[in-house]
Amino acid sequence: KTQAYYASADGEPGDERGKGFDTILDAPGFAGGPLSYWTSQAIKLQGVNLVGRESLVPSLRSSKTEGQPNFVNPGLFLAGAGYDADLTPKLRLAANVNYLRFIDMKSLEIFINQSNLDHNIGLDYGLGLFYRPLLNNNISAALVANALSPLGAIDEIYEAPGTQYSVLTSLTFRY
Numbered sequence: 001k002t003q004a005y006y007a008s009a010d011g012e013p014g015d016e017r018g019k020g021f022d023t024i025l026d027a028p029g030f031a032g033g034p035l036s037y038w039t040s041q042a043i044k045l046q047g048v049n050l051v052g053r054e055s056l057v058p059s060l061r062s063s064k065t066e067g068q069p070n071f072v073n074p075g076l077f078l079a080g081a082g083y084d085a086d087l088t089p090k091l092r093l094a095a096n097v098n099y100l101r102f103i104d105m106k107s108l109e110i111f112i113n114q115s116n117l118d119h120n121i122g123l124d125y126g127l128g129l130f131y132r133p134l135l136n137n138n139i140s141a142a143l144v145a146n147a148l149s150p151l152g153a154i155d156e157i158y159e160a161p162g163t164q165y166s167v168l169t170s171l172t173f174r175y
Contacts, residue, residue: 009075
């Protein structure tokens with residue numbers, strides 16, 4: 001499968017009119033969902049989230065449930081590909097990779113008081129195993145590993161943090 005996503009940016013942060021895209025509560029099952037480091041981790045920046053947990057949009061907000069939406073943000077372009085394989089009727093393997101890029105850096109440059117930031121965010125990739133022992137969704141388990149390898153902007157903002165990794169597990173019971 002392939003995916004592309006575009007969230008508009010505010011190219012004129014000082015004009016008193018926010019033109020960037022923001023969401024209320026998104027929890028996307030898109031672009032890899034839990035396989036994506038970008039959407040599964042809150043990436044902090046100076047007391048706010050560059051991107052919130054379970055969100056695609058770099059909204060520069062403290063959280064999705066507190067405070068106001070922020071339409072003055074750098075926006076996002078995402079392009080990627082994924083693959084799902086049913087290894088057995090009970091076990092599924094999923095892989096995903098995304099390229100991430102900010103649309104307009106002006107709002108972010110003003111926020112962190114740094115100029116000439118690169119637009120590239122990085123490569124986001126993940127691998128997951130999903131197990132349904134009863135062949136339905138009443139009981140399910142997941143093991144997911146994902147990473148974000150920074151390119152440009154993330155290196156500049158966080159002073160070369162290197163590749164960030166996370167491992168997630170979940171066990172779900174539904175009745």
